[in-house]
Amino acid sequence: MAPHSYPSHVTIREVGLRDGLQSIATMVPTAAKCEWLRQAVAAGQTEIEVGSFVPPRLMPQLADTGEVLAFAKTLPGLRVSVLVPNLRGAERALEGDADLMILPLSASHAHSLANLRKTPDEVVAELARIRAARDASGRKTLIEGGVGTAFGCTLQGRVEPAEVLRLMQALLDAGADRVSLADTVGYADPASVGRLFEQALRIAGDRFCCGHFHDTRGLALANVHAALLLGVKRFDASLAGIGGCPHAPGASGNAATEDLAFMVEAMGIRTGLDLPALLALRTQVAGWIAGEPMHGALWRAGLPKTFQAVAEPG
Amino acid sequence: MAPHSYPSHVTIREVGLRDGLQSIATMVPTAAKCEWLRQAVAAGQTEIEVGSFVPPRLMPQLADTGEVLAFAKTLPGLRVSVLVPNLRGAERALEGDADLMILPLSASHAHSLANLRKTPDEVVAELARIRAARDASGRKTLIEGGVGTAFGCTLQGRVEPAEVLRLMQALLDAGADRVSLADTVGYADPASVGRLFEQALRIAGDRFCCGHFHDTRGLALANVHAALLLGVKRFDASLAGIGGCPHAPGASGNAATEDLAFMVEAMGIRTGLDLPALLALRTQVAGWIAGEPMHGALWRAGLPKTFQAVAEPG
Numbered sequence: 143m144a145p146h147s148y149p150s151h152v153t154i155r156e157v158g159l160r161d162g163l164q165s166i167a168t169m170v171p172t173a174a175k176c177e178w179l180r181q182a183v184a185a186g187q188t189e190i191e192v193g194s195f196v197p198p199r200l201m202p203q204l205a206d207t208g209e210v211l212a213f214a215k216t217l218p219g220l221r222v223s224v225l226v227p228n229l230r231g232a233e234r235a236l237e238g239d240a241d242l243m244i245l246p247l248s249a250s251h252a253h254s255l256a257n258l259r260k261t262p263d264e265v266v267a268e269l270a271r272i273r274a275a276r277d278a279s280g281r282k283t284l285i286e287g288g289v290g291t292a293f294g295c296t297l298q299g300r301v302e303p304a305e306v307l308r309l310m311q312a313l314l315d316a317g318a319d320r321v322s323l324a325d326t327v328g329y330a331d332p333a334s335v336g337r338l339f340e341q342a343l344r345i346a347g348d349r350f351c352c353g354h355f356h357d358t359r360g361l362a363l364a365n366v367h368a369a370l371l372l373g374v375k376r377f378d379a380s381l382a383g384i385g386g387c388p389h390a391p392g393a394s395g396n397a398a399t400e401d402l403a404f405m406v407e408a409m410g411i412r413t414g415l416d417l418p419a420l421l422a423l424r425t426q427v428a429g430w431i432a433g434e435p436m437h438g439a440l441w442r443a444g445l446p447k448t449f450q451a452v453a454e455p456g
Numbered sequence: 457m458a459p460h461s462y463p464s465h466v467t468i469r470e471v472g473l474r475d476g477l478q479s480i481a482t483m484v485p486t487a488a489k490c491e492w493l494r495q496a497v498a499a500g501q502t503e504i505e506v507g508s509f510v511p512p513r514l515m516p517q518l519a520d521t522g523e524v525l526a527f528a529k530t531l532p533g534l535r536v537s538v539l540v541p542n543l544r545g546a547e548r549a550l551e552g553d554a555d556l557m558i559l560p561l562s563a564s565h566a567h568s569l570a571n572l573r574k575t576p577d578e579v580v581a582e583l584a585r586i587r588a589a590r591d592a593s594g595r596k597t598l599i600e601g602g603v604g605t606a607f608g609c610t611l612q613g614r615v616e617p618a619e620v621l622r623l624m625q626a627l628l629d630a631g632a633d634r635v636s637l638a639d640t641v642g643y644a645d646p647a648s649v650g651r652l653f654e655q656a657l658r659i660a661g662d663r664f665c666c667g668h669f670h671d672t673r674g675l676a677l678a679n680v681h682a683a684l685l686l687g688v689k690r691f692d693a694s695l696a697g698i699g700g701c702p703h704a705p706g707a708s709g710n711a712a713t714e715d716l717a718f719m720v721e722a723m724g725i726r727t728g729l730d731l732p733a734l735l736a737l738r739t740q741v742a743g744w745i746a747g748e749p750m751h752g753a754l755w756r757a758g759l760p761k762t763f764q765a766v767a768e769p770g
Contacts, residue, residue, distance in 0.1 A: 148647065299761040329760045331722035332681045333462065359760070360715040360753030361722075364677040367646045371685075393757040401674040408645035408675075439674030443707040446643045446673070447613040 149375045151412040154403055155189040155352065156182055158380035158427070159210070160225055161396055163203045164194060165385040166434045172206040174430045176213045181426065182381075183217045185419035190214065191223040191244065191378070195231030211238040223286075227258065232272040236279045244286040245269050247313065248326070249306045250295030266312045273317030286351065287313030287321045292338065294329030303338050311345055320351040324378075325365065328358020328393070332368035339369050354378040355397050356385075357437065362397035363405055370406070377402060382424050383437030398438030400424060404445070412452040417445060463689045465726040468717055469503040469666065470496055472694035472741070473524070474539055475710055477517045478508060479699040480748045486520040488744045490527045495740065496695075497531045499733035504528065505537040505558065505692070509545030525552040537600075541572065546586040550593045558600040559583050561627065562640070563620045564609035580626045587631030600665065601627030602636045606652065608643030617652050625659055634665040638692075639679065642672020642707070646682035653683050668692040669711050670699075671751065676711035677719055684720070691716060696738050697751030712752030714738060718759070726766040731759060 159178060163170055170178075175192075182190060192214045193207030207224060214222040215238070223242040226232040235243040247265040248254035254262050269287055276283055291298075292306045310321050323342055325335075335353075342350050353369045355362040355377070366377055379402045385395020403415045421441055428436055473492060477484055484492075489506075496504060506528045507521030521538060528536040529552070537556040540546040549557040561579040562568035568576050583601055590597055605612075606620045624635050637656055639649075649667075656664050667683045669676040669691070680691055693716045699709020717729045735755055742750055 294760055294762045296761060327760075328757060329762060331719055332684075333723035333725075357753065358757045359718060360712070361677060361719055363675060364681045364719060367678040367681050370646075391756075394753060398674070404673060405645055405675055405678060409647035439671065439708060442705075443642060443672045446608055446641075447610060448608045448643060 147373060148370050148409060148411055149373050151375065151414070152370070152406045153189055153376045154187070154399055154413055154415065155191060155223065155376060155378050156187050156381065156399055157191045157354070157378045157396055158382070158384055158399065160191040160194050160204065161378070162380040162384035164201055165395060166203070166431060168431045168434050169203055170430050172209050175206070175210050178423070178427060178430070179210070179214050179217060179220070181419070181423045183220050185423055186413070186415040188219060188414065189221045189223060191225060194225035194227070195234040196227050208234065208238060211235075211240060215239060226272070228268055229271045229275060232275055236276060236281045236283055239281060240283050242284045242286055243272070244288050245272060246288045246290050247309060248290045248295075249309055250291040250298040250301050252298035253291045253295045256297060262309050263312070266309065266316050269313055269318055270316040284319045285317065287318035288324055288354065289313070289321065290324040290326040292323045293325045293334055294327065296327050303341065306338065307341055307345055310342060314346060314349060318349075320349045321346050322350070322352035322354060324354035325356055328356040328361070330355065330365050331361055332364045335365045335368040336372065339372050339374060343372060350374075352376040352378060357383055357394040357397050363402060366397060366402060366405070370411070381420070381427055382441070384427070384431065384434065386435060392435060394437040398440075401438045401440050404440045407451055408449065410452055412454070414454070417451065461687060462684050462723060462725055463687050465689065465728070466684070466720045467503055467690045468501070468713055468727055468729065469505060469537065469690060469692050470501050470695065470713055471505045471668075471692045471710060472696070472698055472713065474505040474508050474518065475692070476694040476698035478515055479709060480517070480745060482745045482748050483517055484744050486523050489520070489524050492737070492741060492744070493524070493528050493531060493534075495733070495737045497534050499737055500727070500729040502533060502728065503535045503537060505539060508539035508541070509548045510541050522548065522552060525549075525554060529553060540586070542582055543585045543589060546589060550590060550595045550597055553595060554597050556598045556600055557586070558602045558636075559586060560602045560604050561623060562604045562609075563623055564605040564612040564615050566612035567605045567609045570611060576623050577626070580623065580630050583627055583632055584630040598633045599631065600634045600636055601632035602638055602668070603627070604638040604640040606637045607639045607648055608641065610641050617655070620652065621655055621659055624656060628660060628663060632663075634663045635660050636664070636666035636668060638668035639670055642670040642675070644669060644679050645675055646678045649679045649682040650686065653686050653688060657686060664688075666690040666692060671697055671708040671711050677716060680711060680716060680719070684725070695734070695741055696755070698741070698745065698748065700749065706749060708751040712754075715752045715754050718754050721765055722763065724766055726768070728768070731765065
């Protein structure tokens with residue numbers, strides 16, 4: 143192992159308001175989402191995925207994404223991401239001047255057809271249309287192609303790494319500014335992360351921007367560690383790991399923001415996050431989603447006596 | 457990262473019957489402990505710490521360690537470990553013909569005085585006496601010196617790595633056959649594990665035998681991953697992560713055996729364990745310790761559709 147290969151700083155992109163809330167039944171009021179955003183920014187979060195421009199009848203929890211996006215844009219220093227399932231969603235993200243829009247693509251053909259009613263290559267074609275719309279709009283909104291079920295799929299089972307990498311290249315060729323990989327269902331392990339991310343970095347270089355790990359089987363932080371060793375600097379996470387997995391009732395959702403932040407800060411990698419403030423926000427979110435499962439370990443044990451946040455440079 | 461540096465096989469030493477049960481109030485009957493051992497061996501476990509020869513008034517849950525050890529010795533292929541706090545405990549382990557006895561030493565002076573009423577160097581002197589007793593007994597019982605609070609301590613805070621390594625060397629010089637490192641209170645992170653284990657391996661070589669991680673703050677498997685990268689081949693774990701932490705109510709105990717086994721098998725590292733059988737045993741143990749917190753993620757989500765246990769060679 144080469145400790146010196148760890149990055150010096152890591153950005154944790156909060157996805158609790160999107161990936162988290164989309165998976166639970168509780169409707170969080172718009173005002174509470176705005177308060178969440180305000181406190182997250184106060185705790186040092188600089189990148190937040192605030193919602194998804196999917197049809198409200200499919201995901202009523204996120205029907206207020208337009209309003210939440212508008213509020214988020216008023217918060218200084220925040221890079222605001224939004225998920226867009228198609229061109230129509232992208233047009234709304236452009237209208238709202240999102241800083242980043244993420245188009246999800248499922249590398250599992252079975253999952254792609256079941257969830258998006260499109261083949262992965264049809265999603266690539268959609269990205270090209272989104273790129274054209276962005277370029278025509280004059281907006282600076284970045285386009286991220288997010289390749290999901292990158293380590294396997296509960297419907298299809300195995301997903302070939304070669305197919306994942308082919309689709310990633312196709313997204314870049316179609317005009318994605320950046321690409322990311324997601325272990326949507328918790329099938330990844332540190333060895334498979336090491337292998338796939340190494341190849342993804344070879345293909346996409348600096349345009350490979352983010353690892354998105356679900357903690358379904360408890361391996362999210364070990365998988366993050368494998369990616370850190372390759373120099374990956376941005377990870378998605380959800381406060382309290384909220385979100386769950388539709389295929390595993392009661393299972394955790396994304397890596398828990400506060401645990402991930404603790405891990406990397408303890409390793410001497412700067413996140414810019416205020417951990418006690420994140421833990422306080424967690425308590426507040428618990429009230430807004432009362433009764434929904436929350437995960438993570440740090441909130442129970444608290445920070446070690448010896449813990450010191452990594453200082454800002456200079 | 458160098459995936460090729462992972463070991464080809466890993467042994468998970470079950471400590472649920474000792475570290476797990478000593479930390480919970482429920483008294484598990486001797487017959488249930490024997491049934492646990494029987495099923496654990498049937499699930500492929502080859503090394504189990506069956507109890508601790510501490511005074512029964514201090515730890516009534518483990519008062520039957522002698523009987524459990526005697527039963528464990530009848531199970532074919534099982535290497536039976538037992539914890540011994542001192543020479544008197546070691547004499548009982550020798551009487552019972554344990555395959556291995558573990559003398560814990562706390563690298564935190566404050567913790568050592570509070571828990572063992574001895575300084576760490578007095579524990580080293582005890583190990584020398586235990587070595588003399590073992591050699592005089594004609595038994596083949598191996599002696600492991602286990603250095604705990606190796607990454608920090610809830611009482612003392614910081615524990616100097618140099619002091620951890622000095623004590624490890626002292627245990628070897630005093631006659632320990634092997635040494636191990638324990639993150640007793642969940643203060644380790646993958647970077648500190650990488651640094652300390654690398655130096656421990658340099659000092660002890662093949663006599664460095666085991667990593668013992670608590671999941672108090674959710675980092676146990678990430679820490680195991682950091683140790684795997686250095687070639688460490690043996691880890692302690694407790695079924696369902698039972699055990700907890702006296703300093704963090706409700707927090708997890710050791711790494712969960714079934715999650716750890718899943719991680720390394722998914723990585724292509726052989727454990728020899730039958731994961732469905734371990735999950736079935738977990739359900740049985742849940743009945744014996746009903747009401748006590750159980751942890752881990754795999755039991756909820758189940759094995760991935762694509763999971764295949766690593767085959768025995770040849």
